Structures are given as C-alpha cells and as structure tokens.
Amino acid sequence: MWKNYLLIALRNIRRNKLRTFVHVFGLSLGVGICLLIFQVVLHAFSFDRFHSDADRIYRVHTVSEWQPGERFESSGTSGPLGEVIDDELAFIETKGRLYTLSEVSAVVPDQNRYIGKSNLVAFADQGFMKIFERVWLAGNPETALSSPFQAVISESSMQKYFPGLEASEVLGKEMLWIDAADSIYTHIHGVVRDYDQLTDFIFKDFISFSTIAQLEKSDWYGLHSWTNLNSSSQLFVKIAKSEDQAQLDEGLQKVASKYLDIDDNSEKFSAKPLNTMHFSENFNGTEVSLDLLKGLIFIGVIIMLLACLNFVNLETALAIKRSKEVGIRKTLGSDRKQLMLQFLSETFLLVIAAACLSVFLADGYYQLFSSYLPETFQYISFSVYNGLFLLLISVLITCLSGIYPAVILSGYQPQRALKGEVQGGSQLGYGSFLRKNLTVIQFTASITFICLVLVLRSQLQYVSSQPLGFEKDAVMYVRLPFMGDPEVKAQLNDRIWQQSSVSAASLSNALISSNSLWTTDSYLQGDTTGQALYVHVMNVDSAFVEVHGLNILAGKRASNKIDEVLVNKNFLHQANLSSPEEALGMSLQISGEQRRIVGVLDNFNARNLREEILPMVFIYSPTYYNYLNVKLAPSQNLSHAKLSLEAIVKEVYPYESGEFLFIDEAIEGFYEADRRIQGILSFASGIAILISILGLYGLSSYTIAQRSKEVSIRKVLGAGVTSILMLISKQYIWLVLISTTLAIIPAYYFSNQWLKEFAYKIEMPYVVFGLVGLAVLGMALTVVFIHSLQVIRTNPAKVLKSE
Incomplete structure (x- = not known):
C-alpha cells in the first residue's frame, strides 16, 4: 500500500513541475532559516555544559538599585x-x-x-x-x-x-x-x-x-x-x-x-x-542576548508558518484540477482515509525534498551572515542533530501543511467531482474564506517586517547625521599602556605634535565619545551654601579642547594644573546656575580634592545617542592617561600620515600595537548591533514577501480558475481587458489594505519599543507604514495582472466549448 502511495506521489510530482518547484522552493526557504537558527541556538546553549556537577555551580552577581527603575547588575x-x-x-x-x-x-x-x-x-x-x-x-x-x-x-x-x-x-x-x-x-x-x-x-x-x-x-x-x-x-x-x-x-x-x-x-x-x-556577562565580550535568540526563533517560526500557509493556499487553489482524480478513485473503492494518506505521502515527499535543499540554503545563509555570528560558531551541513531536526520539522510541516488540503481533496463527492461541480460546496465556501485570511496573515507579517526595517534604517541614519558637538573628521587615537610613565607619554605627545601632518595632539583617559563611563559624586561650593552633584568625569589635558574642536562658552581651557577643571553646559543646569560666567571661579570638590572651575564647555555627546548628556567635569591627572588623540592637518594623505605616526609610537612602546584608529569608526561601532538587527530583518522581509507573493500566486490561481468561464463570457459580451483586470483585482486590493491596517499595530509596537532605547530619536514615521502598504499592493497587483492576462488572452471558445 505504501509503495503504491509513493509511486503515485512521485508521478504527480513529476507531472506538475511548476507546482513542485513552488512548493519545494518556498518550503526550503523557511526550513533553511530554521536549520541555521537551530544550530545558532544549539551552539549558544552548549557553553560550559561539560563541567562535573554543572547544575550545582553558580556565579554570584551584585545587584544595586539606587532608585526605582535604575537597577544595575554586575557579575x-x-x-x-x-x-x-x-x-x-x-x-x-x-x-x-x-x-x-x-x-x-x-x-x-x-x-x-x-x-x-x-x-x-x-x-x-x-x-x-x-x-x-x-x-x-x-x-x-x-x-x-x-x-x-x-x-x-x-x-x-x-x-x-x-x-x-x-x-x-x-x-x-x-x-x-x-x-x-x-x-x-x-x-x-x-x-x-x-x-x-x-x-x-x-x-x-x-x-x-x-x-x-x-x-x-x-x-x-x-x-x-x-x-x-x-x-x-x-x-x-x-x-x-x-x-x-x-x-x-x-x-x-x-x-x-x-x-x-x-x-x-x-x-x-x-x-x-x-x-x-x-x-549575561562573560570574559571576552562574546555573551549572547537571550532576547536576541528569542527574536531569531520568533522570526524563524514566522517564516516557516508563512511557507506552510503558502503551501496550503497553493494546494487548495489547485484542488479543482484534481477533483476528477478523486472522483475516479472513490468510484473504484478508495475510502477517505486512504485518499488522505495518499495526499499526505505526496506532501511528505515534497517536504523531504525541501529539507534536503534547505541544507545547502542554510549554508548560503551562513556565508551571508557569518560576520553577524560568533567566531566560535561553524555551520555543520551534516550531523546527527541536523538529521533529527530535519526529520522532526518535516513531520511537523507535513501535518501543518498537508492535513487541510488532504481533508478538502478527500472530501469531494464522486458524482459532483466527475461533473466538475466541486466548487459549489459549502465546505469550499469556508475554504475560500480561510485562504483569503491566510493571505492576509502572510502580507501582514511581510509588511510588518518591512516597516520595522525602514524605521530602524531611519533611526540609524538620524543618529549618524546628528551633530555630536565635536569634530570627528581626521581625528585618530592610539591606546597607550595604562599606568605607564607620565613623562614618557608627555614626551611622545610632544613629538607627535611636532610632525607636519599633525595640527594638534592630546592625552586623555578615554575617547571623546565611547562606551567608557567614569561617574562620581562632587560637591559645588557656592557663596553661602553647597550642592552635591553626580557627574561624568573625563581626565584630559589642556589640548583636548583644541584636538576635538570643543566650543568654550565662558572662561578658558584648563592649563594642565591639577586644581583647575572645566565643566559642561549641563553641569550648569544641574547646579541651577543661570549663566556660564556665574560658574567661573567656583570651588568644586571631586575625588577628595578641591578644584576651581576655569571654563565652561558647550554640551557634546560623550556617549552614544541612546543616553542623555550628563553633567560633566574635566580634570587633569596625567598618571592615568592611556589614549593619545591626534588631529591631522588639512589636506594630508591619511594613510601615509597614519603609518608615519605609528612608527613613532612603536619606537617609544615597542611591545604595544601602536595602531592608530579613526574616532569616527569607533562612533559608528556604537550601533553595530542595531545594524545587524536591521540586516537580519531586511533578509527576513525579503523571504517573507517572496513567500507571500508565492501564496498570492496560489490564491489568484484558484480565483482565476474559478472565474475563467465568467471572464470568457464577459469578453464575448464586449468587456475590455482593463475592466476585467479591475474586476479580478478588486478583492486583492482589499486583502492588502486589510493586511496593511493590521500590520500597523505590531510594526508600531516593536518600533516604539526599540526607539525608547534612544534619548535622541526620530518621530514615529507613520507615512512609511502607508508607503510600504502601497508598495506591497503594487507588487501584488503586478503578480495578479500577469497571471490574469494569461486567462484574458485565452480564446473564449476554448473555455466555453463544454457548455
């Protein structure tokens, strides 16, 4: 019996080559993504599982909460x-x-x-x-x-x-x-x-x-x-x-x-x-976000479900072409159970073929996204785990995708099926309703993905174009030994500054803008009262202002004296000072030492744009400098200047790398994780819209096949091509409009949740949601028009000859 099922299934697969291609290709896209995500998740959960009594080993963390909502956890x-x-x-x-x-x-x-x-x-x-x-x-x-x-x-x-x-x-x-x-x-x-x-x-x-x-x-x-x-x-x-x-x-x-x-x-x-x-927090910065893994799994499930919905749509759309086959089999004695097994075995073969193809597609996905994945991860094409996963997912997909079409096909009544009247049943009326809803779900997911990608892209463009309050072009930095001899660093700084390719050079404990953060309490002494302030501290020399082009609002830049400090504009707001001039000369106690404010700088973003600018204090403490910052002179050959400066650093510190890096590249790195998310979502959007278009092809095939005689009669009665196209396309316009409306809800929610992480962000681009809907509608109508024209151009006599 099973041999007979398989033989018939193979014959049907070979006979319907286009159907076979669409099914295998659509399912393999989803299975390939799921296979790669499965390996990534398996890899992430495989760390340190080999230790004896691993279930009894714990690491102790420290949790601090200064006020409700401000919680800090450290390993x-x-x-x-x-x-x-x-x-x-x-x-x-x-x-x-x-x-x-x-x-x-x-x-x-x-x-x-x-x-x-x-x-x-x-x-x-x-x-x-x-x-x-x-x-x-x-x-x-x-x-x-x-x-x-x-x-x-x-x-x-x-x-x-x-x-x-x-x-x-x-x-x-x-x-x-x-x-x-x-x-x-x-x-x-x-x-x-x-x-x-x-x-x-x-x-x-x-x-x-x-x-x-x-x-x-x-x-x-x-x-x-x-x-x-x-x-x-x-x-x-x-x-x-x-x-x-x-x-x-x-x-x-x-x-x-x-x-x-x-x-x-x-x-x-x-x-x-x-x-x-x-x-959480490991020792080399390769920790993986559980939320990111859950997001990947969610994307994989969505893509796989879209592929399954596409299969259901296309199978039920083509069911009318197999109605006579069902009628003959029932007339010859086949019962409904046997027919269901026949159709499920055919589905299983298609799924197995898709699973085999997915192994190679997953390798292609890995090559495409290898830079996004951990260095320790390697895609393995063939393994026991892969085999088990593909077998399980093949059985699952067969059940999800094959049961409904099998129920529909096996339920045809022989006398009606042989007369070609299967479309009139109430069951198929429900089927038509279901297929339209499945198509709405597909397009809703696709539009949601595309909207999320465009919001991410707009926000990243916004943060990249925002003025940061300092000059970053042609500014380089090199890391120096921490706690090295301050005199050696000062001599190196002077030597670098004497080079013709350099317009200014400075020493600091941190970059002008970085993920580094040194915060402490300070005490501002006024004429009669004092005030405690929580401040962001940067340790810099007097040339730091010149190198980075910082704007001095009042006073002067510090002159490399321990008792002199600079503050920023937000420090004034925190201290309730009305003007920059008012802060000059005030006494500020920081790190247990009394210092005097000699200048006020305009605000600049010393952190990424996810965070507000903190009140800042700039101190002078040369013992702890570990960065040399260089502003190159105009019209310099950047590559040549970089190599010559690196040679000087290597002379002084032969055991250090001595490599100069550009500050603008470091700033771009703040949002690398967001760009990776954008890349993943862009790819998911492309796959989702491709699968949705294939699903639309199935739905339009069914509709046009049902209405082929109607189209022919309308042509005989004088209807034009445009009017017929609009008649056929009307329901698809409504389907995409409904999908766009539904997609706005998840697209807004997830976009808003992500934008909340930024202190500086764009307004929600509602217009984008509508434009995405129109673009998807244009693609959908293009598919329908191409498919419809084949029927419209068919000679009505060939369609109506059986009437």
Missing part, C-alpha cells in the same frame, strides 16, 4: 564576600575566586624573552580549579595555587613559553607577568590541558590568588572593601546536592544584610546558574 562581587561566604553559608561545598587581568605582559626571565601581552591571565585559588576541573599534565592539583607566587599554565601556553619541553620539565620554571599594578615573579607548579569544548573560561594562565595579599595590592585591585564593586572580581560556588538556587539566594541576602550598610535592600547578592553565564 563582579566585593572582595570580602569571597573570604567569608563559605563560613557564612554551610551548604557551600566549594568556593572559587577569580580575578581577571588584561593587557598583561608575559616574560620568560631565564631566556630574557618577551612573549607579548595577554588577556588570558587571571588570579585564581584552589577552589576555582576544583570547581572547574582540568586534566593535569604535570603538577599536584592538591598543592598548586596554594601559596603566593605559584602559577599554573595551560598546555598551549607551555608550548609558547617553553617550546620543546615536556610538561614535567617546566615545573619550577620562573615566569614573570607585568601588570599595571606590579611585576609578578612566579614559579610554575602545574600544567593543565586546554578545554577542547565550548567554554567561556578563556584563561590560559593562573596565578595563585594569595599573591594579591602578599603583594599588598588588595587596595589596588579593589578587594579591600565591601562597598567596592569590581567586575574583575568573580566568585563561583558549588552548593550541596540537597540545596537549590532559592536557598542560595536567601543565604546571600542574609550575608548582604549582615555586612553591607544598605537602606531598603538597595544592594544585594544574587546567584546565577553556570548555564546562564553565556547570556
């Missing part, structure tokens, strides 16, 4: 918490402390060999190595990292530091790590194998945590105070099997109440399961 914790947590909470089996470092220079002292800078070095204790087990190639895990100045390195680091040596041979070797705080001499007490599975624990080298105290650097690393929050200070715990997250959170709240001086529970500790770390 870091205060240092003292790591010292007392296992004493306070008896159900903690093991605690693991980690302090991450950045830009650490590695040196092999015995060879006097500089290895380079690394972001893969961290302080860790024995507990951390117990929680996150490793394969030890050499050393004793019970004693390694137990004392100050001990180190454990990975196998890949060993091959880099001591090429040609075995793991046992490097034990006891000396390593020097140079951090901003100090030079740390250590001896290697262990070598571990690198993780070969997906993990967010990227670190290769570990220095014993007790080294920090031995160096007397607890203050420097911010581990000395309960009130000091440092995201580099990480705390992991493994709890007993009998406990759960609720008990851990309750215990952490008791610890917070005991040790933190807080009011109304404004600050607390919170436990996060290990399997959520990839979706």
